[in-house]
Amino acid sequence: MSANAMTVEADPILVSVIGNRLDAISKEIGQTMLRTSRSPIFSEARDFVTGIFDHRLRLLAQTAYIPVLMGTLPSALRGIVDEFADDIDEGDVFILNDPYRGNNHPPDITVARPVFQGGQVRFWAVSKGHHADVGGGGVVGYNPAARSVWEECVRIPPAKLLVAGKRNKALWDMILINVRMPWLVEADLECQIGACTVGERSLKALIAKYGLPVLYDAADRILDASDRQMRTVLRRIPNGTYRAERHIDHDGIDKSRMIALRLELTVGDESVHFDWSGSDAQAAGYVNSTLTNTMSAAFQALFMTVCSEVRYNEGALRALSVHAPAGSIVNAREPAPVTTCTVVAAEAIVEATWLALAQAIPERVYAGWGRWLAPSTMGFNPATKRPFGDIHFMAKSGGGAARGYDGWDHMGTVITAGGLRAPDPELHELVNPYRVLQYEFWPDSAGAGQWRGGMGTIHSFRVEADGIAAVNFGGGVNEATRPYGLEGGLSAPRSRVVVRRGGTEQLIDTETFFYLECGDEIEIHETGGGGYGDPRERDRSRVDADVADGLVSPEQAREVYGLSQAGRAGGR
């Protein structure tokens, strides 16, 4: 193919072909992350995102298992390039985790590799994932006592991880001495670099094949096409201004006060504007959101309603805008702590967006998904003779119902949209000093409705080591924060975490530090999803089936679903 920059155009067919290639390369980067990372948060729970950018830092393609990370790559890469503008060389690899330099929150470390050709940066291969530890005073990064970002992590500004292909030893040493599981963090950084290298290899092959002018022209057209597609899709939402409010349970420091997020959503012919002006001021504790996280969560909420088929790239986002006042809970000022924002604030942002959209397109909006509420724990495992750190992902909540569909069971927080893979209990026992006692659906945990929510989970385990540090984080422990029902559907119950020690039982609030000792038992009741539509309208055979399966109790069937005669209960 000729490569004359003045005249070359990618024909519409080539645009499709190149678009698919870019998607495939982004997946390839993701596969490498998935298969080779060592932190269970990365590889079992798949808490990461990968993307490809062009030289103008436009997001061309990405692969996310956890969608709330999708919108956060552009600002992170921008943060890196702003810092290093004319000091980017072939073989350099960049790192960033600081939430005030474009990153979303500290545990998600961004690694970016420029792809050179002819001495110039042509593309970027980027990966971002949740590390097992980023230092600071928390547990796996979660520190409910933090009053500033310094207590949350070792802050890594935009920096070179590799300089012209060689390790920047001082930086690695500096990072690794500040984390508790340096071998995991080191290996996972290697994994991220490896994944970006796989991306670089494929992008270089793509340049060799089509030539840059064609690729860049195709990129323009792919982004324009996504823009057009997005605008077409947005026409399906009736114009208007829609308002909604959701709450964060509390900030971990003042546990008596809920924090409000208020949204005014304005839908135009081909645009959507999110205005969060009415939201509460930023909090003292780590539930604050960064702007990039706020944008990402809001966009995800929209994508899960009407735009599921639109490619999530720079073009697709042109029709969307966000206003989040600096100093508010949705755009905190440095140095406020922010670590839980990808979960706690993001859930409230998604829910508020959906409740606003439900006034316009109720047929495309989910009832509430169960919010995350579970501990992260960290300590030393005498069986493996190694420190360990994990987030208890087995406690997965149910998905919200939608018109015509029951919610999906065992989904986990909405910000994962079903991409969070539950850990294997056997592998879990192999690495952690825990004996799993129970891991199954929580009966009656789903919000009732004509379409009921997905099932939540009961997860309990016994501790087999001493001196384990734990932080319970998340939400959904208040009336106002449990999964909402829609169109007459009911809410799901509140989640709860309990610790049993020597015959006593203690309820653990969210955003709380605690310690675990050998013999303790933790029991997590993770709620299901909210229901959609009047439960009395539910197909009777479905109610019967739920009772037979032991998912709905005969009492709930009678009292909530109005079933005259409950069938055989699904006992053991």
Add this chain to the structure above:
Amino acid sequence: MGIRVGVDVGGTFTDFLIKDSEGDARIYKTSTTPEDPTIGFFNGLGKAAADAGQSLQQWLGQVETIVHGTTITTNAVLTGEGAKTGFVTTAGFRDILNMRRGLKERQFDIYAPPPPLVPRRDIAVVAERITSSGDVATPLDEQDVLRAAARFREDGVEAVAVSYLWSFRNDRHERRTREILERELPGVYVSVSTEILPQIRAYERHSTTALNAYVGPVLNRYLSKLRHRLEELGFGGTLLIMQSNGGVMSPDVAQRFASNTLLSGPAGAPQAGIHYGELHRFRNLITVDMGGTSFDVALVRSGAPSMTTEATIAGHRIASPSLDIHTVGSGGGSIAWIDAGGLLHVGPKSAGALPGPACYGRGGALPTVTDANYVLGYLDFAGGELKLDGDAARKAVERHVATPLGIGVVDAAYGIYQVVNADMAAAISVVSVQRGYDPREFVLVVAGGAGPLHAGPIARDLEIPLIQIPRESSVFCAAGMLISDLKHDYVHTYAREFDEVDLGAVAAIYRDIVAKAMQTLEAEHVPGHQAVVDYSADLRYVGQFNEVEVPAFRSGEFSRDALQALAAEFHRRHDELYGYSTPASPLEMINLRVSVRGITDKPVVETHAPHGRDPSGAKTGSRMAWLDGAWVDTPVYDGLGLFNGNVVPGPAIVVQPTTTILVPSDFDLACDAGNNYLMYRKGADVGELIRSLNGEVNL
């Protein structure tokens, strides 16, 4: 050797490849009879007997082997019509099977999850617990098992799967549960995880065991009927069943390991590729099979097809080893469409057999790949008596692609052709580039009715130097089945860090597995000297959650040196796959694997005398085809008239009764000594090409 018969029951057609003792091959196709596939099976055999001028009984008397690929279990899962199945698992863990690890595949879409294999009411929990070290923490509560059996009996359950936590560390509870269930539920099909897949990862093990139970009775009924009928007809030879792992097994083994047939549909292809490549001693192949709705790709390296343990069917995981066949929705019937942003896509929606492509004239109005091929002049018939309707094809392409894109109908058709080619090339990248293999070192073996029209551009795109198109390409899988070995895969989780590996224990586990494997082969009448044992192990860096399978202990010696070699091979492979390795990091040995093969006698590869270079004897005329941006008067050849040594210069179209080959203008096509076709870039020396791919020239 007597007559050998390969029977491949597909969705639409049942394919037969029949080889007599001289190696002469005959092809038959009958309509598949879904309500009772044995009807189509015997229809085909009847035809073959009739052509031989014999009664079915007489003819079957000379048949030595029938190798049978069935999709009866696959269909049972896809349609949700498997056996009514009960599932027994550890108390406190009732829902691991139905949680499916809590994944939703299309995250942004609103849709329903796949229905469970076993509804929760049929999942019984039993108080028992084995720990990660294999100790009994809670003894088996036999009363719970009895209660479960009573409930299953009452509910008319036909099959029961049993899978407890950590059972592979200590199978005592599963063995006892099986005894009780078999005693209490006579005639019920029972599968236990320690027999089906004694491997770490609860969901994957549960799901594989449950699938086995779910399809066990279905396969049993089918095979009983088939064997009974074959016996009635006096068949005294060997019946073998195709497996998802690319090997075959006896019906007795199949009845116990029914789930091993679930992905056997396309499993004959890699073996067929190996067979057709044999003539030139090709060891590195990529086989592709383009049908009406899908495109299946598999990779063969050093004569061994790539395997995976990550397959799924209808949203359920099968973790036993199966061929790593990557399938995408690009077939002749795939529909071309324009998205809201104005970009062209092809598939995965397909027009199927009904209504089919617009040009079939059966009411299809949407443009398909076949329609595009017709508009471009590549295709003028679709096999059989079907008359193609060119106006319908052009109209469909015009309305749904050309007009929305603002381009001409021919450009639009060529766009469809290019997009589907690129999608297929990308699918090939998945099994090659993404697995760390360079496609330029492989021969592309092309099968399926539609494949040979697209092979040239795909090979060009990936810089694959040589394409092989078997003459029997339309019954490719049946051909592969015919020459497949008996093959049984075993796994046992070991799960220890490398410096804690007890070589004595490892050797003992391998020995036990091999003894079991040899018993199975013996029951299948494989003499010891025809058994081949391959050891491998799944390794990972400590902390990783995915393993890489590495061949192990090739010498059969379980020494420290062999262990070190294993580690070195792991680092190398990790680097190849993922772009890096960290040799200083500690390793873990997770699974021990054994694959045994009973080598079957292979039919002779028929070779033909050279016929000279000139192909003109086969030339039947010419037609206009859209090539390189212009209409070109393109010579047409009758494939059946091409013989060893003939070279057809591109551009050309080679037509066979069930396949059409497009030779692009920058390619040539040669007929080899097996009367198969080789296609390569014009000007290349085909002999040199073959040698560069480590083959032997046999033209």
